[in-house]
Amino acid sequence: MKGTVVITGGGTGGHLKVAKAFVDEFHKRGISAIFIGSTTGQDEQWFKNERKVKKAFFLNTKGVVDKNLIGKLKAILQIVKEVNHCLNIFDKAEVKTVISVGGFSAAPATFASVLSLGCKLYIHEQNSKMGKLNEITSRFATEVFSSYIDDSKIKDYPVSSEFFDNARVRHEIETIIFLGGSQGARAINDFALSVALRLDELGIKIIHQTGKADFQRVKNKYDELNLDVDVFDFTDDISKKMSLADFAISRSGASTLWELAANSLPTLFVPYPYAAKDHQYYNAKFLKDKKLCFVCRERNLKPEIIDKILKADIKSMSKGLIDSIGYNAIESIVDVIIENNQK
Numbered sequence: 001m002k003g004t005v006v007i008t009g010g011g012t013g014g015h016l017k018v019a020k021a022f023v024d025e026f027h028k029r030g031i032s033a034i035f036i037g038s039t040t041g042q043d044e045q046w047f048k049n050e051r052k053v054k055k056a057f058f059l060n061t062k063g064v065v066d067k068n069l070i071g072k073l074k075a076i077l078q079i080v081k082e083v084n085h086c087l088n089i090f091d092k093a094e095v096k097t098v099i100s101v102g103g104f105s106a107a108p109a110t111f112a113s114v115l116s117l118g119c120k121l122y123i124h125e126q127n128s129k130m131g132k133l134n135e136i137t138s139r140f141a142t143e144v145f146s147s148y149i150d151d152s153k154i155k156d157y158p159v160s161s162e163f164f165d166n167a168r169v170r171h172e173i174e175t176i177i178f179l180g181g182s183q184g185a186r187a188i189n190d191f192a193l194s195v196a197l198r199l200d201e202l203g204i205k206i207i208h209q210t211g212k213a214d215f216q217r218v219k220n221k222y223d224e225l226n227l228d229v230d231v232f233d234f235t236d237d238i239s240k241k242m243s244l245a246d247f248a249i250s251r252s253g254a255s256t257l258w259e260l261a262a263n264s265l266p267t268l269f270v271p272y273p274y275a276a277k278d279h280q281y282y283n284a285k286f287l288k289d290k291k292l293c294f295v296c297r298e299r300n301l302k303p304e305i306i307d308k309i310l311k312a313d314i315k316s317m318s319k320g321l322i323d324s325i326g327y328n329a330i331e332s333i334v335d336v337i338i339e340n341n342q343k
């Protein structure tokens with residue numbers, strides 16, 4: 001493969017998890033890669049000490065869509081400045097391939113790839129509704145990969161092998177895991193607390209990922225209720241926690257959703273209501289239409305839903321999830337990229 005590969009994008013864990021999958025795969029194949037992200041968001045947390053990349057750059061960029069007019073203009077000007085910085089990086093490292101996993105962190109390197117002669121752009125879109133940046137730049141891409149695009153060459157989502165390795169068919173609910181995505185979700189935390197005593201009475205154990213901001217509050221409440229709960233803010237071993245559970249109640253961020261599917265873990269999804277174009281709802285709807293999960297809008301989430309779940313046939317849902325996602329997606333995506341670059 002010619003030159004160095006750039007992997008760009010991030011902001012939140014969903015994008016970064018896919019970026020990490022690319023970094024691991026190129027490293028495995030002995031192909032040198034650079035990561036380009038932002039100083040805003042979680043990029044540094046995920047990649048500052050990553051030894052599998054030749055270099056990681058964190059540029060001074062911010063999101064555009066969530067700002068007022070002045071904020072938007074400032075953010076765009078900053079991106080333009082950083083595009084230049086990226087062109088210099090590409091020049092020095094002989095970059096001929098840029099892979100964007102989306103999010104505002106991806107903007108400078110993605111635009112630079114469009115301007116850079118002989119450079120190919122690849123996009124991995126995680127969500128059911130395309131993000132703004134991908135919407136603008138996908139027409140320049142050599143390939144766009146997505147689980148939700150019919151003519152995507154690879155439709156399986158890049159999920160780490162441990163989620164498959166720890167998968168098992170669930171028969172009955174003895175343990176429930178609550179998941180809020182990379183940042184946690186207050187609505188899911190409140191819901192868990194509202195049903196905790198009832199679950200305890202039913203002999204159902206609780207595993208609960210709260211996110212950093214809400215951890216202490218939730219932990220104190222469980223202590224007040226005198227309940228023995230596996231509560232934590234974030235863990236690097238989420239696949240292990242999932243595999244211990246028989247049912248999940250979770251946000252429908254794309255990476256989490258496909259990890260749960262790979263683990264065959266039946267789930268009630270409670271989409272984040274403010275996600276762009278309501279993409280979390282449509283992420284979950286994709287599985288719901290195949291009868292492979294439950295979905296409940298946050299505004300309708302009531303403790304009574306637990307009774308409905310306890311009566312449901314989780315075994316057939318769990319079995320059905322086995323075929324919803326294939327193994328080795330990242331290998332297949334990288335194969336396509338390498339094949340294209342040899343043309």
Ligand SMILES: CC(=O)N[C@H]1[C@@H](OP(=O)(O)OP(=O)(O)OC[C@H]2O[C@@H](n3ccc(=O)[nH]c3=O)[C@H](O)[C@@H]2O)O[C@H](CO)[C@@H](O)[C@@H]1O
Nearest residue numbers: 012013014015017126181182234235238253254255256275
């Ligand atoms: C609020 C928001 O805008 N969320 C978006 C964000 O979600 P978010 O960043 O929450 O992303 P996802 O749910 O897709 O992924 C979170 C990742 O963090 C990992 N994890 C989580 C908790 C933990 O303790 N340990 C751990 O490793 C999960 O296993 C998963 O791989 O990006 C997703 C992918 O573009 C979008 O679909 C979401 O809509």
